[in-house]
Amino acid sequence: MKKALLLLFILISVKSGSLLAQSESDALLGVWESGSGKARVKIDKVSDKFFGKIVWLKEPNNEEGKPKVDKNNPEEKLRTAPLLGYRMLKDFTYKGEKTWEDGTIYDPENGSTYSCTIKMTDDNTLEVRGFIGVSLFGRTDVWKRIQLKKK
Amino acid sequence: MKQFGWLFFAFLSTFSGMAQEADTVEDYSMYGEAELAGGAKRFCTSKVFDLSPNKLISVGYDFQGGYRGDFGNQGTIQSQSTNIQSNSGLRLAANVPVISKTNILLNLGANYWENFYSFSEANLTHPLAQSLAKYGLRTIGLSFTLFKPINEKKFFLVNGSFDLNGNYSFSNFQSLNSTKISGVAVYGWKKHDRLMYGFGAARTFRVGETNYLPVFLYNYTFPSRKWGVEALLPARAALRRTFSARTLGFFGYELEGNSYLVRNLSNEFPNTFNSVELRRSELRIRFTFEQSIKDFIWLSLQAGLRYNYRFNVDEKEFFRGFGDEAYLFENSLANSLYVNFSINLVSP
Numbered sequence: 001m002k003k004a005l006l007l008l009f010i011l012i013s014v015k016s017g018s019l020l021a022q023s024e025s026d027a028l029l030g031v032w033e034s035g036s037g038k039a040r041v042k043i044d045k046v047s048d049k050f051f052g053k054i055v056w057l058k059e060p061n062n063e064e065g066k067p068k069v070d071k072n073n074p075e076e077k078l079r080t081a082p083l084l085g086y087r088m089l090k091d092f093t094y095k096g097e098k099t100w101e102d103g104t105i106y107d108p109e110n111g112s113t114y115s116c117t118i119k120m121t122d123d124n125t126l127e128v129r130g131f132i133g134v135s136l137f138g139r140t141d142v143w144k145r146i147q148l149k150k151k
Numbered sequence: 152m153k154q155f156g157w158l159f160f161a162f163l164s165t166f167s168g169m170a171q172e173a174d175t176v177e178d179y180s181m182y183g184e185a186e187l188a189g190g191a192k193r194f195c196t197s198k199v200f201d202l203s204p205n206k207l208i209s210v211g212y213d214f215q216g217g218y219r220g221d222f223g224n225q226g227t228i229q230s231q232s233t234n235i236q237s238n239s240g241l242r243l244a245a246n247v248p249v250i251s252k253t254n255i256l257l258n259l260g261a262n263y264w265e266n267f268y269s270f271s272e273a274n275l276t277h278p279l280a281q282s283l284a285k286y287g288l289r290t291i292g293l294s295f296t297l298f299k300p301i302n303e304k305k306f307f308l309v310n311g312s313f314d315l316n317g318n319y320s321f322s323n324f325q326s327l328n329s330t331k332i333s334g335v336a337v338y339g340w341k342k343h344d345r346l347m348y349g350f351g352a353a354r355t356f357r358v359g360e361t362n363y364l365p366v367f368l369y370n371y372t373f374p375s376r377k378w379g380v381e382a383l384l385p386a387r388a389a390l391r392r393t394f395s396a397r398t399l400g401f402f403g404y405e406l407e408g409n410s411y412l413v414r415n416l417s418n419e420f421p422n423t424f425n426s427v428e429l430r431r432s433e434l435r436i437r438f439t440f441e442q443s444i445k446d447f448i449w450l451s452l453q454a455g456l457r458y459n460y461r462f463n464v465d466e467k468e469f470f471r472g473f474g475d476e477a478y479l480f481e482n483s484l485a486n487s488l489y490v491n492f493s494i495n496l497v498s499p
Contacts, residue, residue, distance in 0.1 A: 031182060035253045036196045037303075038344070040182050056182035059344070063375060072396040084179055107499065110204070110396040112446060114499045124189040127252075130499035132447045137207050139499045140251035145188040148181060 025094035028118065031055060031146040032126060040146055041088060050100055052089030054108075060084065072111030083108055092118060105130045114138070194253045194300035195341035197308075200372045201379055201393045203401075203441065204449065204497035205258075207247055211493025213266075214239040215457055218487035222277040223463075223480035227421055231277035233270055235484070240265035240287065242493065246294075256298040264290040278419035279429070279464060279482065285419070286318035288411050288429070300341075308337040308349065308368065314356075317412035329412045329468070331356050335383075337368045345372040356409045357386055359430030359461040361470045389439070397443035408432030408461070410468065427479060428468050432461040435489065443497075453491040459484040 028050055031042045040056035060083075062068050068083045092103030098120040105116040105128065114130035115138075121127055124145040131138025187193065215238050224230040246260035267287035268280075275281045292314040299307040311334040319325040333356050339349020349368040354361065364385065372379040372393075381401075382388035389403025411429040420427065437455025444450045463478040 031185065033185075033187065035194075036344075037193055040185070042182070055177070055179050056185075085177070105499075110443075112499070122189075124187075124191060129251075132207075132496065132499065136247065137496065137498075139248050142251075142253040144191045144193075144253075146182070146185040147188040149184040149186065 024096075024098065025050075025100075027098070027120060027123065028092075028094075028100055028126075031148065032143040033146050034128075034143055035141040041143070043089065048093060050089070050092040050094075050103070051087055053085055053087045054083055055085070057083060070108055070111075072108060074111050089116070092116075192254075193303050195303050195306055195347075196300075197256055197298040197306070199341075199347055199370045199379070200345050201376055201391070201396075202370060202372075203381065203391065203399055205246060205248075206449070206495040207245065207498050208496040209242070209244040209246075209451075209493050210495075211242040211244075211451070211491060212239065213242050213264075213489065213491045215487045215489040217271075219485040220280065220462075221483045222280050223478075223482050225480040228278060228480065229276060231275070231280060233272050233275065233277075233280060236269040236271050238266055238268045238287075240267050242491070246296075248498065254300060256296075258296040260292075260294040260296070262290070262292045262294070264292075278415075278421075279413065279427075279480075281419040282318055282413055282416070286320065286416060288316065288413075288431075289319060290314050290316045290409060290411075304340055304342070306339050306341060306347075306349070308335075308339060308351070310335045314409060316409045318414060318416065319412075323416065325412055325414065331410055335366055337366060339368055345374070346370070353386070355386070357406045357432060359408045359432035359463070360410055360428075360465070361468075399441045401439040401441075402437075403439075404434060404436045406432065406434055406460070412468075413464075424466070426467075428465040430461050430463050430465060430478075432459075434458040434460055437489075437491075447497050447499075449495045449497050451491075451493045451495060455489060456486060457489045458486050 026045065028043050029045060031040055033040050038058045039054050041052040042055045043050055043052040057068060060067060069079060070081045070083055070086060071079050073079050088106040090104050092100040095101045100118040103116050104113050106113045114132060116128065116130050119127045126143040127140050128143050129135060129138050129140040217234060217236050220235045221232045222230060242264050244260065244262040246258055248256065248258050250257035265287060268283040270280060270284050275284055292312055294312040297309045314331045315325065315329065316331060317325045317329065333354050335351060335353035337349040337351030339347055341347040347370045351366045353364050353366045355364060367384040369380060369382045377393055379391040379393065381391055385406065387403065387405040389401040392400040394400060408431050411431060412426055413429050414426040415424055435455055435457055437453050439451060439453040441449055441451045462482045462484050464480050466479045
């Protein structure tokens with residue numbers, strides 16, 4: 001019985017630690033607005049990785065009045081994909097200290113994909129840094145959490 | 152044993168709940184009705200749609216074709232007319248964002264320009280021509296650009312540059328006291344994602360010598376997104392044609408210039424002159440073509456007319472203002488065609 005209690009204690013400790021880490025890592029989940037205010041991105045978790053897709057565009061239609069597509073994508077077959085719903089953040093993993101790394105960010109404005117890290121500076125603010133090769137050659141965009149209005 | 156089995160089942164079952172659901176068809180309309188959490192403020196950004204990309208690193212070469220140079224007389228210095236076969240040199244620049252937040256942006260930059268002159272005649276008698284042929288001109292500069300949005304519609308823009316210009320070499324550097332400081336401050340409005348403009352003032356050496364000018368910033372993209380204007384008057388202006396997000400064309404001008412400390416390094420000048428100030432200013436009317444050749448690497452090709460505005464010499468650095476002080480001697484350069492090409496690493 002003592003062994004069972006000891007094991008239960010260990011499992012609870014491991015689990016509570018893991019839940020704490022999960023709670024920290026899952027703080028990234030939600031809807032965020034980019035610094036320019038031109039897009040909102042919903043971040044979800046699939047397995048242990050985080051992905052973000054565009055769920056709102058300030059200007060959702062092109063000059064012809066049709067929904068915007070990913071016209072600048074370097075892959076021709078993807079240029080007809082709608083921007084709404086497009087996964088622009090991919091493969092982020094939580095590294096502790098409110099930082100998610102090893103991901104990429106796609107910029108539909110120019111069709112480029114950059115290495116990216118995300119740092120949460122407070123509950124409602126992300127510093128999203130896209131960079132080329134090394135972090136020095138990059139730019140940080142500050143994203144703000146979006147609160148959906150209740151209908 | 153049963154106890155262990157139960158415990159493991161309980162342990163594993165908690166993790167099974169973490170599995171995420173696959174994407175399902177979603178109603179995106181709900182995301183339009185939203186506000187920033189925690190009462191955060193929105194700020195305007197420093198760009199309009201399709202503005203040419205910021206160049207983090209630029210490695211370029213500038214070449215001016217042949218032209219006539221008339222160097223003026225002064226005292227014992229005799230005038231000389233001569234042909235300049237070409238002048239050319241490297242142009243290196245870096246411009247890196249060091250603070251990049253919604254409410255403040257700060258870029259730091261550095262640049263190195265050189266300009267070497269090749270004369271047709273071997274027998275140069277004019278001291279300035281001798282100095283240019285032997286040492287050329289160099290500029291090493293540091294700069295910063297601060298963009299401070301006030302709210303979603305208004306912003307401040309401040310830029311400062313610190314340039315060391317002269318006929319120095321790296322083994323015979325010149326005093327940092329000769330650094331030329333220039334800057335511009337603009338108060339502006341961002342009316343929408345395709346238009347920003349502002350008014351301000353500049354201290355500039357673009358006309359070759361210290362000058363204080365009003366400036367007008369104007370960045371506009373037409374509704375079609377195919378054309379745009381990028382201007383900071385009177386320094387530069389360009390009409391932009393956006394062929395695609397990775398291919399841009401420009402037609403416009405830039406007023407380019409600075410004041411150079413030309414030292415009497417090997418007694419080209421009479422002994423009465425330890426150094427002089429060369430006031431160089433030129434108007435470049437040009438076509439520019441920029442294209443991404445691989446991901447973030449952009450090629451820039453530029454060709455146009457270089458119109459000489461000023462190539463005169465003062466005895467020392469001073470602010471001429473509205474005065475009519477004569478130059479130590481006046482020179483005149485005929486106009487020439489020029490090309491400039493660069494490879495650039497552009498910013499995300």
